[in-house]
Amino acid sequence: MKDKIDKDRLSDKIYYLNQEILAQIACDFDLIDQRQWYELYQYKIDKTYWRLDKPDKYQVQFFVKLDSLNDWFKYDSTELQIDLLLKTRGNSSRKCLWTNCDKPGLQGLAYCQVHAYKEMGIKK
Structure with missing residues (x-):
């Protein structure tokens, strides 16, 4: 049984939180700080910093690689989230x-990634 995701999988800057990511966080990350609606982790392997959204009943949680620790809890990951929505769903021919x-438009939706995310509130 695979208990964590491959190291190569963390080559992206953002992920949807799932059981594999949670398992990898438990094995390979140290919790550094908690502020507002976020947790700050440091990756033991390459010492990079990552932010995890705290659980909220109806919200999609994201695990985001940070470029800087400056105001890490204020970092706006909207563009990364929109890009992840596109990457996950793909484009349709419409x-x-x-x-x-x-x-x-996105596969299975009548809207592009920007309008699905910003206007319709679709995160995944």
């Missing part, structure tokens, strides 16, 4: 239905 938008 255009976004939002007025004046020419971007392709």
Whole structure:
């Protein structure tokens, strides 16, 4: 049984929290700080810092690699989250239905990643 994800999997800057990520956090990360709605972790392998959203009943949790510790709890990961939504769902052949938008819609949705995320509140 695999008890953690591969080291190579952490090559991205953002992940949806799932059981594999939780297992890797437990094995390979040290909790450094907690502020507001976030936890700060340090990766034991390469000493990078990562932020985890604290659980909230109806919110998607993200695990985000930080470029800096300056105001780490204020870091805006919106663009990374939008990119992850696109990467996860992929584009369809249909255009976004939002007025004046020419971007392709996401698979299974009528909206592009920006409008799905910002206007519809779709995070995953």
